[in-house]
Amino acid sequence: MTSSTEAPIDSHTTILDTSGQPLETPTPWKPIKVSRHEIDATIDHLSSIPLPANGRRVAHFVHLESAGRGFAPGVEVCVEVLLPGESTTPIRRNSSSVQIAIAGEGTVDVAGTAIGLKRHDVCNIPSMKPHRFRNTGTGAWVRLAYSNAPLLSVLGTHYYEELEDIWEPEAGTDGPIDMDESGPVAEGTAPDHEVSPTGARLRGYEYLVDIEPVPNKALHWPHETMSGLMSTELGDGKRTIMALYNPATERKQGATGSFFVTLSQMPPGVQPRPEGRGHRHNSVAINYHVDGVGYSVVDGVRIDWEAGDLLLSAPAWREHAHYFTETGMSAYTVQDHPLHIGMESLIWQENMDGPILALGLEKGQSGYVAPRNWDD
Ligand SMILES: [Fe+2]
Known part of the structure; x- marks a missing residue:
């Protein structure tokens, strides 16, 4: 490995020789x-x-x-x-x-x-x-x-x-809003050429600036409705963790283009699971605890929680596992998972001695079916 050397160009710019240096690796914050x-x-x-x-x-x-x-x-x-x-x-x-x-x-x-x-x-x-x-x-x-x-x-x-103090909401958008139907993309006059057998294409600039919008509305997820669709009694076989999906996020599976939100709901009386190894992902997880008492173990550090607590419970790439008690539990988890899908950067390791998967780019993680022990 060589050490870096700097060659200043001016007061705003320098050239940093990083030849032979290792590439960056995750630098997670503390929970x-x-x-x-x-x-x-x-x-x-x-x-x-x-x-x-x-x-x-x-x-x-x-x-x-x-x-x-x-x-x-x-x-x-x-x-x-x-x-x-x-x-x-x-x-x-x-x-x-x-x-x-x-x-x-x-x-x-x-x-x-x-x-x-x-x-x-x-x-x-x-x-x-x-x-x-x-x-x-x-x-x-x-x-x-x-x-x-x-x-x-x-x-x-x-x-x-x-915006104006006196403000009336605008009409909702049900379809494309800025497409110029007489424009070159719609008319098929924008140039679009295949330039190699690998599928690479060369396209007109119209494709960059006249993007077909995906309708994205404010959506409401009522807790009472969601809770009723999930496990409420021991042995009812219903799901204990589900995602609040906004169709505008398409394959990114988010509530927004950056975040997914899950609701976890474990009924009282479920036998707590024994402590073991956790999992990790480079999306961060933030838990807001709605109900119940339990604890999380994040890179070996125990953090107790109860209803009303807010935790950065899974900083990126830290091993973590969550343990509820006989009280059961309910929590919302917000994770910047869709953001990483959009950047093609989402990595996930379910078993600490298992493979690191690039979710969205290769076959994903299996086994997340009902009922299962809670984990985000
Ligand atoms: Fe997790």
């Missing part, structure tokens, strides 16, 4: 927990301050390894509070988000869709859709908001704009 008590104290604080001009009472849960506001390298997690009668200034932003209501109830207006979001319900906010939040209940409405903002911040491309 962290924000307890229910810490979340409650944050909610109390946000409820006590004057309403900011933009209507956003919000606090970020920040991992101290983050150079910005990330809870994980590519995931921001905020708690947002609105008191009765309050609403946020309408905005749109090019980050997308998952919203999990943890107290109260309110309405999310997103581009022609009004979603009533009650405790433990979930919705998504697609990128660049005008949206606002309104507390329509009688108590504080509290949401956990997960977004891909940290990655956009690193790229220097996080964009937002405030």
